[in-house]
Amino acid sequence: MRSADREKLIVTEAVRFFAECGFEGQTRELAKRMGVSHAVIYRHFESKDALIERVYDHVxxxxxxxxxxxxxxxxxxxxxxxxxxxxxxxxxxxxxxxxxxxxxxxxxxxxxxxxxxxxxxxxxxxxxxxxxxxxxxxxxxxxxxxxxxxxxxxxxxxxxxxxxxxxxxxxxxxxxxxxxxxxxxxxxxxxxxxxxxxxx
Structure with missing residues (x-):
């Protein structure tokens, strides 16, 4: 999967994950749901806050x-x-x-x-x-x-x-x-x- 597509997928999955679990939900659990390693998320987002910022922009x-x-x-x-x-x-x-x-x-x-x-x-x-x-x-x-x-x-x-x-x-x-x-x-x-x- 291309890097840009992977990033969009992470944001899409993060939207539903945070909607269900709240922002206390851990990115490790998000990675598990997606069937990827925890490191994959941090390859695209430097921190959980950065991911949340993208969720805000998206939603x-x-x-x-x-x-x-x-x-x-x-x-x-x-x-x-x-x-x-x-x-x-x-x-x-x-x-x-x-x-x-x-x-x-x-x-x-x-x-x-x-x-x-x-x-x-x-x-x-x-x-x-x-x-x-x-x-x-x-x-x-x-x-x-x-x-x-x-x-x-x-x-x-x-x-x-x-x-x-x-x-x-x-x-x-x-x-x-x-x-x-x-x-x-x-x-x-x-x-x-x-x-x-x-x-x-």
Whole structure:
């Protein structure tokens, strides 16, 4: 097998291994599963941390769609329409056994991957969406006007959608629902709530 192909295979196998065992799983056990010597892994990756970094790139960075950022800012559509499209596409990409379990495992073991990914969500989705909501409500959309309460509103929305995946892939619940309908219902409930809060 060519070196590049072997490296890709190690990353692919490592994704599933860490999803099942968490980051406390040993590379020696990963090698055993693959039917190769432990030295083969370290021929391609200088350390376990280097392998974990490649897993992060493979599972998280490469699944991020750069079109999501301008989507959130597209004022030719309502913010509800934009966020509905984003979360439908987002769910399609991240409602995945490996993605969710590695995300949770990283957070528990302090490998820093979860924090880095959440920073992407914060800067590219949460803050822009909060500013866009302020614009729609005819409030100041100056970035300095954002409050923790503004941001927390959208973290709650994000969590409501993502929790479906947590229930299925972490807790092992038989979540057999129409994801599209669930996302649309969540968006509707969120924006009805925002409107009612504004009018009260």
């Amino acid at each position: 998280y960075v490469k699944r991020w769609n750069p079109d999501w950022e301008p989507l959130i800012l597209d004022r030719s559509r309502s913010l509800q329409a934009r966020l509905t499209q984003f979360y439908l596409e987002y769910a399609e990409r991240v409602f995945d056994y490996d993605w969710v379990r590695i995300f949770v495992s990283s957070g528990l073991k302090s490998y820093g991957l979860t924090e880095r990914y959440l920073d992407i969500i914060r800067t590219k989705i949460i803050r822009p969406a909060a500013l866009e909501l302020r614009h729609e409500l005819n409030q100041s959309s100056d970035p300095d006007s954002l409050t923790e309460e503004d941001l927390e509103l959208f973290w709650g929305l994000h969590g409501a959608v993502f929790y479906i995946a947590i229930r299925k892939f972490v807790y092992g619940e038989p979540v057999e629902i129409d994801i599209e309908k669930a996302v649309r219902n969540t968006m509707n409930a969120f924006f009805v709530g925002v409107k009612e809060a504004r009018e009260s």
